[in-house]
Amino acid sequence: MGECFCLEVSGDFACFTRPEMKVERVSYDVITPSAARAVFEAILWKPAIRWHIRQIEVLQPIRWMNLRRNEVASVVPTGSVKSTMKQGTGQLGLYIEEERQQRASLFLRDVRYRLRADFELLSEDTDNTIIKFAEMFKRRASKGQCFNQPYLGTREFSCDFSLIENGEAPVIAKELLGRRELGWMLYDMDFTDPENPMPRFFQATMNNGVIQVPAWNSEEVRG
Secondary structure: OOOOOOEEEEEEEEEEEEEOOOOOOEEEEOOOOHHHHHHHHHOOOOEEEEEEEEEEEEEEOOOOEEEEEEEEOOOOOHHHHHHHHHHHHOOOOOOOHHHEEEEEOOOOOOOOEEEEEEEOOOOOOOOOOOOHHHHHHHHHHHHHOOOOOOOOOOOEEEEEEEEOOOOOOOOOOOHOOOOEEEEEEEEEEEOOOOOEEEEEEEEEEEEOEEEEEEOOOOOEEEO
């Protein structure tokens, strides 16, 4: 385990969709480790490193909002795209009026978290060192640089982020004090078999606004 980094992220809306909800968009109570990892990777991603989320701090009371919205029911098939590229002609359009579906959603609003993570070096040589990537991440995060805009669950809910270095302990809202069982939460996807990635879950518990995230290979994380 290398140096631990802390990011504070915030946004007007968020949706960390529960996979057991087949049709409706229903969010978990808080950000998932996989969504938190995506925020760090948006700032710095390299094939030589792998990010590990260690702790999630919830800074704002958990607030919800209901929204019914229109969504497109399908996407252009990959086969049609390949055929069009090969033949130079084809049908790649979608008619919204024919593909429109109305779905109810349960989102989070006015969210703010502190995410603590470190990275693992997958291949170390003269060009890849922990110090090199650590300094690169701190420089990019402190300047607000990112490869793609970080988001909170879905790309439409972009978030602001800032690097926290030796900052004061956050003030926990009164509503978050105490112990709260959040149930089984998505940890991340296991891509051991690229053709059949499988979800892994852990039993999430929040103590005074803080969720300790177990290691990927611990007994607490189950497939």
